[in-house]
Amino acid sequence: MTRIYSYSQPIDSDIVDGFCLLQKGFTDQFVYYDKQSANRYMGLGRCIALPQMEGVEYEIEGPIDQPPVFFSFNRFDAENPKATDELFEAFPRLKFMLPEVVLVENERGRMLQVNSLSPVYPGRIARFARQVAGAPRRERVTVPFTLERDSREQWRAEVDAALSAIRSGRVDKVVLSRRQRLLAEHPFSSKDLLVNLIDGDARGTVLLYRYADVFFCGCTPELLVRKRGQQLESMCLAGTCPASEDPDRARELASELMADEKNRAEHEHVVHFMREVLGRICHDVRIPREPQILSLRHVQHLHTPVSAKVLEGVNLPELVGDLHPTPAVAGTPVGEAKMLIRQIESYNRGFFAGACGYIDGAGDGAFSVGLRTGVFDGEGGWVYAGCGIVEGSVADDEFDEIDMKLKTILSAFGE
Numbered sequence: 001m002t003r004i005y006s007y008s009q010p011i012d013s014d015i016v017d018g019f020c021l022l023q024k025g026f027t028d029q030f031v032y033y034d035k036q037s038a039n040r041y042m043g044l045g046r047c048i049a050l051p052q053m054e055g056v057e058y059e060i061e062g063p064i065d066q067p068p069v070f071f072s073f074n075r076f077d078a079e080n081p082k083a084t085d086e087l088f089e090a091f092p093r094l095k096f097m098l099p100e101v102v103l104v105e106n107e108r109g110r111m112l113q114v115n116s117l118s119p120v121y122p123g124r125i126a127r128f129a130r131q132v133a134g135a136p137r138r139e140r141v142t143v144p145f146t147l148e149r150d151s152r153e154q155w156r157a158e159v160d161a162a163l164s165a166i167r168s169g170r171v172d173k174v175v176l177s178r179r180q181r182l183l184a185e186h187p188f189s190s191k192d193l194l195v196n197l198i199d200g201d202a203r204g205t206v207l208l209y210r211y212a213d214v215f216f217c218g219c220t221p222e223l224l225v226r227k228r229g230q231q232l233e234s235m236c237l238a239g240t241c242p243a244s245e246d247p248d249r250a251r252e253l254a255s256e257l258m259a260d261e262k263n264r265a266e267h268e269h270v271v272h273f274m275r276e277v278l279g280r281i282c283h284d285v286r287i288p289r290e291p292q293i294l295s296l297r298h299v300q301h302l303h304t305p306v307s308a309k310v311l312e313g314v315n316l317p318e319l320v321g322d323l324h325p326t327p328a329v330a331g332t333p334v335g336e337a338k339m340l341i342r343q344i345e346s347y348n349r350g351f352f353a354g355a356c357g358y359i360d361g362a363g364d365g366a367f368s369v370g371l372r373t374g375v376f377d378g379e380g381g382w383v384y385a386g387c388g389i390v391e392g393s394v395a396d397d398e399f400d401e402i403d404m405k406l407k408t409i410l411s412a413f414g415e
C-alpha cells in the first residue's frame with residue numbers, strides 16, 4: 001500500500017506570484033486555474049505518479065484538512081496510432097500526478113500543500129511558505145511571434161471529406177481542427193504565457209502542463225465535469241459566432257446565433273449526449289431546454305449549463321471516461337466521429353481537446369476540455385483550434401471561425 005504524507009497550511013500571499021517565483025526549480029509543473037471562481041490549483045514537482053487513485057493511504061497533516069491534489073492531463077485520443085509531433089512525444093505517459101508542492105485557492109481560502117512519500121520535514125514547509133510570502137509581483141511580457149499559415153485548400157478538402165461522411169450517414173457531426181506552426185522572435189518561458197493568460201482578458205480556465213522544456217497551455221471555456229461529493233456540474237458548449245467590443249453589435253450577433261438552425265443543431269448533439277450519459281450514472285439531471293449565450297473575448301458560444309447528482313459508487317475518473325470526448329470536440333456518434341478524425345486530420349491532436357484537470361484524495365475535482373491551447377518548447381510550437389461540421393457547413397466560414405478561436409491562445413503572447 002502506497003502511503004502519502006500531505007501537509008497543508010493557510011497562506012496570505014498571491015498564489016500566482018508564489019508559483020512564478022518557485023517554478024524555476026521544478027521539471028514538472030501543473031496549473032488548473034479558473035479565472036471566474038476560486039477553483040485554482042498550481043502544482044510543482046512530482047512526488048509520485050499513480051495509474052489509478054485506489055490503493056493509496058493518506059496521512060493528512062497541518063492546520064487545514066485538504067486532501068492531496070493530483071493533476072491529470074490526457075490525450076484527446078490516446079489510442080490513435082498516428083504519432084504525435086515531437087513536442088507532445090516528449091511528455092511522459094502518466095495518469096495521476098501528485099506534485100511536491102501545490103498552491104491552492106478555493107472556497108476555503110489560499111493554502112500551501114507539501115506532499116512527500118516520507119513524513120514532511122517542517123523546515124521544508126516553512127522554507128516554501130517564506131519563499132511564497134516574499135514573491136515579487138509578477139510582470140507581463142510581450143513575445144512577438146510569426147505564424148506559418150496552413151492551407152485553405154487542404155482545409156476545404158478535409159471539410160469535403162467530412163461532408164461526404166455526413167451525407168453517406170456515417171456521422172451526423174464531426175469536429176475538425178487546424179493547427180498552425182508558431183515561431184517566436186525571442187525565447188520565452190511557460191511562465192510568460194501563463195501570466196499573460198491569467199492577467200489578460202481571455203475568460204475561462206487556464207491550463208498548463210510543463211515537463212522539462214516542453215509545455216502545453218491555454219485558456220479553455222469548456223468545463224467537462226466538476227464533482228464535489230455527489231454534486232456534479234458540467235456544460236454543453238457548441239455553436240459559435242464572433243464577439244464584438246460594441247455591446248449592441250455583440251447582442252445582435254448573439255441573437256443571430258440563437259436563431260441559427262445549423263448552430264442549434266450542432267449544440268443539440270451535445271445536449272442529447274449529456275442527457276444520455278448522465279441519465280445512466282446520475283439522478284436529478286438538470287439541463288435547461290434552451291441554451292444561453294456565453295460571451296468570451298474573441299467569440300460567443302451557445303451554452304447550456306448542466307447539473308446532476310452522481311449515483312453512489314461512481315467516481316470522477318469514470319465520469320471523465322464516460323463524458324470525454326463529447327460531441328462538442330469529436331462529433332456524433334462519438335466513436336465513429338473519432339475514427340473519422342483519425343482518417344481526415346493529418347496530425348495527432350495530443351493533449352489538444354483532451355480532458356485536463358485535477359482530482360484530490362477525497363475524489364473531488366474538475367476536468368476541462370483542453371481547448372484554445374498550444375504546445376511549445378520556448379522557441380515556438382503549435383497552436384490548435386477546431387469547429388463542428390454538420391450538414392450545411394461552409395468550409396471557408398469554418399476556417400474563419402477557427403481563426404477567431406485561435407486568438408485566445410495567441411493572446412498568451414501578450415499582443
Ligand SMILES: C=C(O[C@@H]1C=C(C(=O)O)C=C[C@H]1O)C(=O)O
Pocket residue numbers: 175177222237238239240266301328329371372384385386387388405
Ligand atoms: C473545438 C473547439 O471548440 C468547440 C467547438 C465549438 C463549435 O464548433 O462551435 C464551440 C465550442 C467548443 O466546444 C476549439 O475551440 O478548438
